[in-house]
Structures are given as C-alpha cells and as structure tokens.
Amino acid sequence: MFKAFQASSPAVEVDGRTVVAVSSGILVGAVARELLASAGLEHVEPDAWYSQQSWLNAYRAIHDNLGPDTLYSIGRRIPYSAEFPDDQMFDVPSALAAIDVAYHTAHRGGEIGVYRYVEVGMDHFQIQCDNPYPNVFDLGIIESLVERYRGRLQFEVNLNRGTNHSDDNACTIEITRA
Numbered sequence: 001m002f003k004a005f006q007a008s009s010p011a012v013e014v015d016g017r018t019v020v021a022v023s024s025g026i027l028v029g030a031v032a033r034e035l036l037a038s039a040g041l042e043h044v045e046p047d048a049w050y051s052q053q054s055w056l057n058a059y060r061a062i063h064d065n066l067g068p069d070t071l072y073s074i075g076r077r078i079p080y081s082a083e084f085p086d087d088q089m090f091d092v093p094s095a096l097a098a099i100d101v102a103y104h105t106a107h108r109g110g111e112i113g114v115y116r117y118v119e120v121g122m123d124h125f126q127i128q129c130d131n132p133y134p135n136v137f138d139l140g141i142i143e144s145l146v147e148r149y150r151g152r153l154q155f156e157v158n159l160n161r162g163t164n165h166s167d168d169n170a171c172t173i174e175i176t177r178a
Helices: 016-025 029-038 052-066 068-081 092-105 135-149
Strands: 013-015 049-051 114-121 124-130 155-161 171-177
Touching: 013 016, 013 052, 016 029, 016 049, 016 052, 016 068, 029 052, 049 052, 052 068, 068 135, 092 114, 092 124, 092 135, 124 135, 135 155, 135 171
Parallel strands: none
Antiparallel strands: 013 049, 114 124, 124 171, 155 171
C-alpha cells in the first residue's frame, strides 16, 4: 500500500526523461521550472537519476498550486516523454500491458509499486495502480495510451478509487470498449 506523494524509501530514484515530462505538462515553462526548483530539481538532465521523493514533492506542489487537472495533463504526456517499449505496443491491450514495463524502466532503488494489467473479458481491461503517484496522473497516462492505440475502436476509461483505507493510494482504472 502506497500513500500519495510518499516514496517508499529515500533510495528510490526516477529517470530524468520522466522528470522532463513536467515541462510539457505545464504549458508555462517558467512555472514548471519554478515548481521543479522548489522541490530541488533544477537543471534536470534526461539521462540522469533523481530522488523520487523530490519528484513527488514537485507533484504535491503542482497539485497544491495548479490543481489535479495539471497532474492529469502531465500524465497524458508521459507516454511521449518516458521510455516505453514501443516495439511491443500495437493495440490497446499491448499498450496497457507496457505501462508497468515503462514504469520499472524509469524507476530504481527500491519498492516503487506497480501498474498491474488484467484482462477482465473481451475488450474489457483493468490497470490496478498501486504506487505513490496521484490517481489523476495515472488516469492521464492510461487515457493517452488508449487514445493513441485504439484505432477505430472507442473505449470508456473510468477511475475507481480504492476503498480499503483512507491512506491507501491504490486505484483501479477500467477500460471497456464502448
């Protein structure tokens, strides 16, 4: 069980490409740089590694100053900024299954959580998110990938928050063909 905005350990790190995604998710570059700097993330290099807790502190600052819609927007840009296994992604199911691969490629140093892909039925999928990132951010990633790989198909994407405990950040995102 992860809490929102809290890394499991000070040793966990995130790659710079993922951090750079904030700049594209926040349309005003100066605001993005200021919020990253407030979390100790100045002069971010795409090939370097940074403290996940600092990164999560930036997310909290974004949430508090710009709102959850901005976190959603950042999530939508992650598939275009972070390293995804593009050669394994050709439709909605394969793109959804690749989220956890990309997540584990962009993080290191300890327990980071998971994006568990589940095929519920024909054209009905779930991503079970158990990580320290805000649920709206996760929703942004998933909706972006569904739109990108849906072809001519239409899908509904719905966020179901966990109900186990108030501190539990886990959620399930349902993807069903419309």
